[in-house]
Amino acid sequence: MATKFAEFLDKSKIDPRRIRAASRVIERLRPEDRAIRLAKRNSKGADAPPPAEGEEAAVPKKPRSRRVVTDRLLTNATEGKAITGAAKTRLLRAVNRLLEQKKKDPVELKALF
Numbered sequence: 001m002a003t004k005f006a007e008f009l010d011k012s013k014i015d016p017r018r019i020r021a022a023s024r025v026i027e028r029l030r031p032e033d034r035a036i037r038l039a040k041r042n043s044k045g046a047d048a049p050p051p052a053e054g055e056e057a058a059v060p061k062k063p064r065s066r067r068v069v070t071d072r073l074l075t076n077a078t079e080g081k082a083i084t085g086a087a088k089t090r091l092l093r094a095v096n097r098l099l100e101q102k103k104k105d106p107v108e109l110k111a112l113f
Helices: 004-012 016-027 031-043 071-079 085-101
Strands: none
Touching: 004 071, 004 085, 016 071, 016 085, 071 085
8 A cells, every 4th residue: 555645756757766856956055044044143142233122133034954855764755654744844845846847736745645
């Protein structure tokens, strides 16, 4: 009995190797991520300027996770083993990227797991 994830990959004709490649592109560290990390580091310092009156400290955007989809994660997903929520989200982002390239509508997490 195949899992929902494995059935979806077969139905959509998506190769698991392409999921790994798409995830690597999505989660790769980029210059804007480095700028986010630098701003966060500078805001925590002793010489960081306090926010002006009436405005709150700006919350910096979250950088990419830099954790890609691995072979082990793909095999666990296709075999129906336990997967963390963050790993499911990474798989979803990679699958939606491939569906976008195929000019198809993105799916939700419930459609895969």
